Amino acid sequence: MRTALTIAGSDSGGGAGIQADLKAFAAQGVYGMSVITAVTAQNTQEVRSVQNIDPSIIQDQIEAVFDDIQVDAVKIGMLSSPETVELVARKLQKYSPKNIVLDPVMVSKGGHHLLQADAISALMKKMISLATIVTPNIPEAEVLTGSKIHTEEDRMDACIAIQALGVKSVLLKGGHLNGEPNDLFYDGTDFHWIQGERIHTKNTHGTGCTLSSAIAANLAKGASLLEAIQISKQYITTAIRHSLDLGHGHGPTNHFFELYEKANLLVNHK
Numbered sequence: 001m002r003t004a005l006t007i008a009g010s011d012s013g014g015g016a017g018i019q020a021d022l023k024a025f026a027a028q029g030v031y032g033m034s035v036i037t038a039v040t041a042q043n044t045q046e047v048r049s050v051q052n053i054d055p056s057i058i059q060d061q062i063e064a065v066f067d068d069i070q071v072d073a074v075k076i077g078m079l080s081s082p083e084t085v086e087l088v089a090r091k092l093q094k095y096s097p098k099n100i101v102l103d104p105v106m107v108s109k110g111g112h113h114l115l116q117a118d119a120i121s122a123l124m125k126k127m128i129s130l131a132t133i134v135t136p137n138i139p140e141a142e143v144l145t146g147s148k149i150h151t152e153e154d155r156m157d158a159c160i161a162i163q164a165l166g167v168k169s170v171l172l173k174g175g176h177l178n179g180e181p182n183d184l185f186y187d188g189t190d191f192h193w194i195q196g197e198r199i200h201t202k203n204t205h206g207t208g209c210t211l212s213s214a215i216a217a218n219l220a221k222g223a224s225l226l227e228a229i230q231i232s233k234q235y236i237t238t239a240i241r242h243s244l245d246l247g248h249g250h251g252p253t254n255h256f257f258e259l260y261e262k263a264n265l266l267v268n269h270k
């Protein structure tokens with residue numbers, strides 16, 4: 001059995017963070033494990049409060065997993081504080097897992113900061129260079145590069161600038177731009193456009209978490225980076241198409257659409 005570990009924050013509403021990651025791992029047929037960095041009181045509408053987990057317990061969680069269980073891929077999400085960024089970076093250097101997918105989570109859909117401003121430079125200096133792939137959305141890429149992104153050329157320039165921070169490859173997600181949600185993959189040499197199809201639904205809570213976890217799961221299963229991205233892009237598109245009308249805000253994606261189809265529970269968004 002292949003395994004994946006998520007190092008991320010908990011979302012009480014179940015749509016993003018650790019909860020989305022574990023569902024995505026399970027749906028991809030990979031055994032999921034978790035290290036919780038922060039607990040958010042969150043639903044489909046808002047993040048109400050956040051409590052960071054004490055670094056000593058984050059350290060214990062990481063060591064408990066790596067000292068005992070083979071980890072085929074790591075996905076990193078919400079890191080919250082500079083102390084947590086530095087600790088996780090130190091531990092990843094020590095255990096050096098083969099595949100590290102870094103989703104540089106910064107701000108929730110409702111505008112709540114999930115990474116403190118003083119943690120951004122630690123993320124750029126200590127964490128990014130350890131990753132196999134970093135998966136920023138457009139606003140995150142703008143923070144990482146210090147430049148606004150409008151055109152396709154801007155997107156290519158952003159990938160090159162982020163890769164120059166020391167990461168092997170970059171997936172710049174296009175969900176926040178108008179038009180089709182095409183993502184841009186830069187493998188350090190070549191660019192690949194990963195074509196998307198916009199689904200018209202408000203239920204997009206946790207799309208970034210789901211995509212990065214699916215990539216980690218497929219790397220754990222032995223796929224190449226490009227294959228893992230292509231499989232995961234199809235998966236997130238279908239998960240958004242069959243997303244769930246739960247709560248009053250941005251509902252969650254549907255990780256288990258195949259099971260739901262068998263049970264006649266599928267909802268279709270166009």
Ligand SMILES: Nc1ncnc2c1ncn2[C@@H]1O[C@H](COP(=O)(O)OP(=O)(O)OP(=O)(O)O)[C@@H](O)[C@H]1O
Pocket residue numbers: 016108109136137138173174175176181182183196197198199200201204205206207208209210211233236237240
């Ligand atoms: N309405 C949509 N229809 C189809 N695909 C979408 C849609 N919105 C986003 N995507 C795709 O979902 C994936 C996640 O992208 P997005 O840019 O939304 O990430 P994100 O902002 O990090 O997500 P979040 O912070 O909500 O978890 C990308 O592949 C993007 O192209």
Ligand SMILES: Cc1ncc(CO)c(N)n1
Pocket residue numbers: 008009010011016017018040042077078105107108109114205206207208209
């Ligand atoms: C815990 C957590 N991680 C990531 C995101 C970004 O979607 C979120 N809203 N909550």
